[in-house]
Amino acid sequence: MAEAETKSIDNASIKMIDKAASDGVNTAFDRAETKKPCPIGVEGSCCKHCGMGPCRVPPPKGRQETPEEKQKRRGVCGATAETIAARNFIRMIAGGAAAHSDHGRGVAEVFLAVAKGEAPGYEIKDEQKLLQLALDWGVDIGDRSNQEIAINIGEIALAEFGKQEGQVLFLNRAPLKRQELWRREGAAPRGIDREIVEIMHRTHIGVDQDYRNLLRQGVRASIADGWGGSMIATELQDIIFGTPAPVLGRINLGVLSRDEVNLIIHGHEPLLSEMVVVAAQDPEMIALAKSKGANGINIAGMCCTANEILMRHGIPLAGNFLQQELAIVTGAVEAMVVDVQCIMQSLTAVAECYHTKIITTSPKAKIPGAIHIQFDEHNAMESARAIVKTAIENFPNRGSNIDIPKEQTDLVAGFSHETINYLLGGIYRASYRPLNDNIINGRIRGVAGVVGCNNARVKHNEAHTTMVKELIKNDVLVLQTGCSAIASAEAGLMTPEAASKYAGEGLASVCEAVGIPPVLHLGSCVDNSRILIAATAMVKEGGLGDDISELPVAGAAPEWMSEKAISIGQYFVGSGVFTVFGVNWPTLDSEEVSKYLFEDFEAIYGGMWAFEPDPIKAAHLMIDHIDKKRQALGIDKARERVLFDMAMRRELEGA
Amino acid sequence: MEYKIEKKSAPGRDEVEVLGATYEEGKPEGEELGKWRQKLRDRNEKLKYLQTGERYWYGKDWYGSEKRKNPA
Ligand code: SF4
Numbered sequence: 001m002a003e004a005e006t007k008s009i010d011n012a013s014i015k016m017i018d019k020a021a022s023d024g025v026n027t028a029f030d031r032a033e034t035k036k037p038c039p040i041g042v043e044g045s046c047c048k049h050c051g052m053g054p055c056r057v058p059p060p061k062g063r064q065e066t067p068e069e070k071q072k073r074r075g076v077c078g079a080t081a082e083t084i085a086a087r088n089f090i091r092m093i094a095g096g097a098a099a100h101s102d103h104g105r106g107v108a109e110v111f112l113a114v115a116k117g118e119a120p121g122y123e124i125k126d127e128q129k130l131l132q133l134a135l136d137w138g139v140d141i142g143d144r145s146n147q148e149i150a151i152n153i154g155e156i157a158l159a160e161f162g163k164q165e166g167q168v169l170f171l172n173r174a175p176l177k178r179q180e181l182w183r184r185e186g187a188a189p190r191g192i193d194r195e196i197v198e199i200m201h202r203t204h205i206g207v208d209q210d211y212r213n214l215l216r217q218g219v220r221a222s223i224a225d226g227w228g229g230s231m232i233a234t235e236l237q238d239i240i241f242g243t244p245a246p247v248l249g250r251i252n253l254g255v256l257s258r259d260e261v262n263l264i265i266h267g268h269e270p271l272l273s274e275m276v277v278v279a280a281q282d283p284e285m286i287a288l289a290k291s292k293g294a295n296g297i298n299i300a301g302m303c304c305t306a307n308e309i310l311m312r313h314g315i316p317l318a319g320n321f322l323q324q325e326l327a328i329v330t331g332a333v334e335a336m337v338v339d340v341q342c343i344m345q346s347l348t349a350v351a352e353c354y355h356t357k358i359i360t361t362s363p364k365a366k367i368p369g370a371i372h373i374q375f376d377e378h379n380a381m382e383s384a385r386a387i388v389k390t391a392i393e394n395f396p397n398r399g400s401n402i403d404i405p406k407e408q409t410d411l412v413a414g415f416s417h418e419t420i421n422y423l424l425g426g427i428y429r430a431s432y433r434p435l436n437d438n439i440i441n442g443r444i445r446g447v448a449g450v451v452g453c454n455n456a457r458v459k460h461n462e463a464h465t466t467m468v469k470e471l472i473k474n475d476v477l478v479l480q481t482g483c484s485a486i487a488s489a490e491a492g493l494m495t496p497e498a499a500s501k502y503a504g505e506g507l508a509s510v511c512e513a514v515g516i517p518p519v520l521h522l523g524s525c526v527d528n529s530r531i532l533i534a535a536t537a538m539v540k541e542g543g544l545g546d547d548i549s550e551l552p553v554a555g556a557a558p559e560w561m562s563e564k565a566i567s568i569g570q571y572f573v574g575s576g577v578f579t580v581f582g583v584n585w586p587t588l589d590s591e592e593v594s595k596y597l598f599e600d601f602e603a604i605y606g607g608m609w610a611f612e613p614d615p616i617k618a619a620h621l622m623i624d625h626i627d628k629k630r631q632a633l634g635i636d637k638a639r640e641r642v643l644f645d646m647a648m649r650r651e652l653e654g655a
Numbered sequence: 656m657e658y659k660i661e662k663k664s665a666p667g668r669d670e671v672e673v674l675g676a677t678y679e680e681g682k683p684e685g686e687e688l689g690k691w692r693q694k695l696r697d698r699n700e701k702l703k704y705l706q707t708g709e710r711y712w713y714g715k716d717w718y719g720s721e722k723r724k725n726p727a
Contacts, residue, residue: 127701128695128704128705131702131705135713141702173712421708421709429707429708430704430707430709431708536711540712
């Protein structure tokens with residue numbers, strides 16, 4: 001097998017990894033070879049929270065440690081391996097929750113400016129969602145204008161971040177039983193920032209030194225992310241950019257164009273990218289592109305920004321996290337504009353080998369060697385036009401070393417909760433009843449949320465697609481976001497035809513009847529909040545228990561790498577979902593902490609973590625959990641009947 | 656939405672009024688494709704949709720599994 005084929009399952013990526021090697025370009029795939037993970041850090045046994053450390057406290061390898069050894073396995077300050085592992089773990093949650101929530105805060109600020117008429121170019125596009133939030137938050141509707149209502153909504157949303165007491169408002173959307181559980185367990189977040197700050201405090205030297213208490217705070221902060229910052233980001237973005245509805249798109253590096261100006265929008269927030277999409281359609285800009293010898297302007301997305309503009313406009317998507325450098329390696333990208341999160345610093349080094357300009361836009365995220373065009377939401381169109389112009393003017397500098405892989409795949413995206421509800425029931429009787437009924441009758445075994453990143457330590461996209469195929473083959477409907485969704489789309493799993501090709505008979509029959517793919521794209525990583533809402537709708541529809549923890553559902557992030565993924569996983573678990581992560585697990589060196597997360601959590605939160613790097617085995621852990629929940633609900637027999645019927649049918653057909 | 660009333664001749668009777676087609680003619684194209692929310696035209700329709708379509712959260716007289724146990 002050629003070297004590149006061991007690094008990705010995606011042909012377009014394999015070609016570009018090869019091209020990078022022949023162009024002498026160093027990528028994450030190379031660095032993962034030469035830079036091995038620290039064996040102590042990877043399992044959570046290194047602390048550097050004070051100047052007496054770093055302290056490394058790994059257990060002895062290959063044998064059971066003695067009680068005396070365990071007693072001595074401490075940092076200079078006396079912190080045990082359990083405390084150190086738990087502190088490291090919840091600091092990851094703090095990092096992830098902070099990233100999602102700061103994104104949410106940024107959206108709330110722009111939203112308020114839009115409401116006040118101070119952000120020209122943006123508008124309130126989805127009045128219905130505005131009204132929905134007004135009902136959620138008790139904002140008077142009456143005959144007030146959308147602007148007046150939006151000002152109240154924006155102010156309440158912003159206040160959620162700095163709130164000191166009470167509880168995060170969107171918690172009210174969760175099943176009643178879950179809300180009670182959160183309050184009982186001290187896991188209901190008071191304000192979003194407060195819980196993150198409290199993690200930083202409690203993990204400082206000499207503060208919280210009970211791993212169970214530390215992990216409880218981790219749950220609370222993660223819920224402030226999923227049911228707080230992320231949900232605020234999703235909902236407010238829907239109001240100003242529109243709630244996604246099914247849309248056709250194309251995906252993979254083949255969406256880049258040989259004869260047009262290629263501008264890639266990479267990062268996470270849709271605030272700028274929405275404007276860049278509009279600016280690129282300006283006839284003046286198109287004329288400028290033509291004057292430079294190009295046939296037009298081709299906008300393509302990368303990572304979650306891509307998911308945002310794909311979900312709302314069907315803008316082509318060039319790839320996921322591990323494809324960001326490879327896009328530049330095509331030699332055909334005039335500019336890559338980035339905002340925040342998951343942007344490799346090496347982009348500028350890769351770009352030096354070609355003509356690509358890297359443009360940073362956020363005051364929070366600058367990269368030496370990049371051009372900085374600060375995005376100002378009060379003057380968003382001007383920033384967007386400056387970016388598009390920079391790309392166009394770079395077109396004549398394209399070299400001759402261009403190779404755009406031909407691979408691109410069709411997909412249907414845009415499955416918000418609202419759209420799923422509508423598709424299942426229609427506009428007059430929107431409902432989750434058909435989904436619940438098909439789960440109860442066993443055609444659909446259960447639902448899985450498969451999300452998260454790419455990780456250069458494992459073969460690009462392999463774990464995602466292997467796991468998702470295994471799940472749908474076993475009649476599990478899959479909901480996806482982030483880079484995981486991109487992986488499945490590249491593998492052709494997000495078209496309605498994928499149902500007959502890859503899904504089990506039961507799931508395929510439902511997908512064909514409704515006209516949906518067996519794998520639904522719900523958006524970016526903040527849009528995991530849409531999965532929480534979909535799960536809640538399933539509970540509230542009735543027939544599948546009273547809480548998310550009773551549903552036949554499971555979650556996974558088979559190629560996770562970011563702190564955001566840990567926060568997402570933790571709020572899935574804290575919301576009652578069994579969640580499996582692959583690659584590696586950051587508390588493995590502490591048996592107690594791992595056991596607490598993998599087993600004891602179930603008794604407290606109804607959901608628990610698992611670690612399984614093999615995607616097939618991980619899929620079967622999820623399926624086993626789904627079956628366990630089906631049994632508890634008393635609907636396991638129904639599925640057996642369906643299977644029996646199908647077997648009989650096959651027998652009859654074969655006779 | 657507005658209902659279209661059509662007149663039809665019925666056997667043994669004079670013309671009767673029946674409810675006409677409730678679907679939109681033609682096929683949505685481009686950006687319109689798949690978008691359904693704009694079909695709700697005014698605020699009242701939108702609020703009504705929230706109470707019915709999103710009744711799990713906004714319905715007044717919906718009795719899902721939770722509300723049976725916790726009547727408002
Ligand atoms: S906080 Fe304790 S365990 Fe951590 S580096 Fe300092 S002394 Fe070592």
